[in-house]
Amino acid sequence: MKDSAGIEGLVSELQGIVGVDRVSQSRAVREQHGHDESYHAPQLPDAVVFARSTEEVSAIVKACSARRVPIVPFGAGTGLEGHVCAVAGGVCIDLSQMNEIIRVSPDDMDATVQAGVTRKQLNEHLRDTGLFFPVDPGANATLGGMSATRASGTNAVRYGTMRENVLSLKVVLADGRIIQTSRRTRKSASGYDLTRLFVGSEGTLGVITEVTVKLHGIPQHVAAAVCPFPTIEGAVNTCIATIQCGVPLARIELLDDDQMAAVNAYSKTDYKVAPTLMLEFHGTESGVAEQVAMVQEIAAEHGGTDFQWATLPEDRERLWTARHNAYYAGLAVRPGSGGLITDQCVPISKLAECLVATKQDLEGTPIPSCIVGHVGDGNFHTVLMIDPADKEEFARAAAINEKMVLRSLALGGTASGEHGVGLGKRKYMETEHGEALSVMRAIKAALDPANIMNPGKIL
Secondary structure (H helix, E strand, C coil): CCCHHHHHHHHHHHHHHHCHHHEECCHHHHHHCCCCCCCCCCCCCCEEEECCCHHHHHHHHHHHHHHCCCEEEECCCCCCCCCCCCCCCCEEEECCCCCCEEEEECCCCEEEEECCCEHHHHHHHHCCCCEECCCCCCCCCEHHHHHHHCCCCCCHHHHCCHHHHEEEEEEEECCCCEEECCCCCCCCCCCCCHHHHHCCCCCCCEEEEEEEEECEECCCEEEEEEEECCCHHHHHHHHHHHHHCCCCCCEEEEECHHHHHHHHHHHCCCCCCCCEEEEEEEECHHHHHHHHHHHHHHHHHCCCCCCEEECCHHHHHHHHHHHHCHHHHHHHHCCCCEEEECCEECCHHHHHHHHHHHHHHHHCCCCCEEEEEEHHHCEEEEEEEECCCCHHHHHHHHHHHHHHHHHHHHCCCECCCCCCCCCCCHHHHHHHHCCHHHHHHHHHHHHCCCCCECCCCCC
């Protein structure tokens, strides 16, 4: 989008679609929409449009398509792989004002929302229904963005990721057509599974404008616990044994000793500074008691005996708030730093091997770091606190990240367990997917032949 006359002509048309006050070319607005929470340098769009309906998104896309102008969808900007960086300029479509909860069906245990609805907004709306939406990536992300990146989080070990919890999507394609990817039924054998195609597509195939999600019953009884271990192997092996025994844990998170020290300093907690599991149990009172007994027995076999319990809602909230703030706690260890976050995910049987090797890698570098992860599904993150202005340090951190990614792939894992591909993981796609990558490129070319949908991402 280098032709200034063309830019002004398009901006004028967009103003006619949504109104003058919902189209911005101010630098401050463009800077806000040119980056996410990742280490990737901002790359600004030429204009930002605030949409309020699927029909408006369709009209915006048609106007951009006619001029072959790139389009970048934007939700809350909480991504971690540079998904919203406008690498080719163009128009950013901000969907945050599309925040209507369209329908909740308690009997069917599902809901349909506009893409700008956040997970906290939906759960607040649901609080009197006895239902909740379980996917919890930590950040108060939008449901559209969570669908686009195939997000997961702390509850995924029991309730699944966005892949398992999205029933249907409304999507605006690159030519402005509006499609519904499927019906609301829990299963269908009719046609291609377009819903799963767009879940995780990161805005490269279309703009998600509505999401229909599964809801789950609020458990009758909830208990949470923190358990330190003398070694990281003990914590990981407890997790593996718990999963293999079929204990239906809701959450099982691992924080290494460095992360626990950072959490204590940031959240004013006093947990033991040691490799630690944070766990949560859902079910009936007797069912939770049975789960707890089994996990305590398994943990004791691996050196974990000092359980601290949180059964009151406010105590559980404090515990999980501290966990969700782990990233910011890590950055606070080195004020002014930026976080390069890895996203390793391996088969559960390979988790201990991968984690121990990763810890050894970190001990050999002067860059401050910590480990935190959703180890119940084999996923963990290393946060490397780097000086954004130090190019040599960034190169060292990037080399460590690459070593970790290649290790995950060698162990049968993936380059990205939950953060998506964006800009940060593109270079590993061919190693991970092989010939399947050519099929992805063919799908992209069929749905977006002019390559205007979030160009430069994934492929």
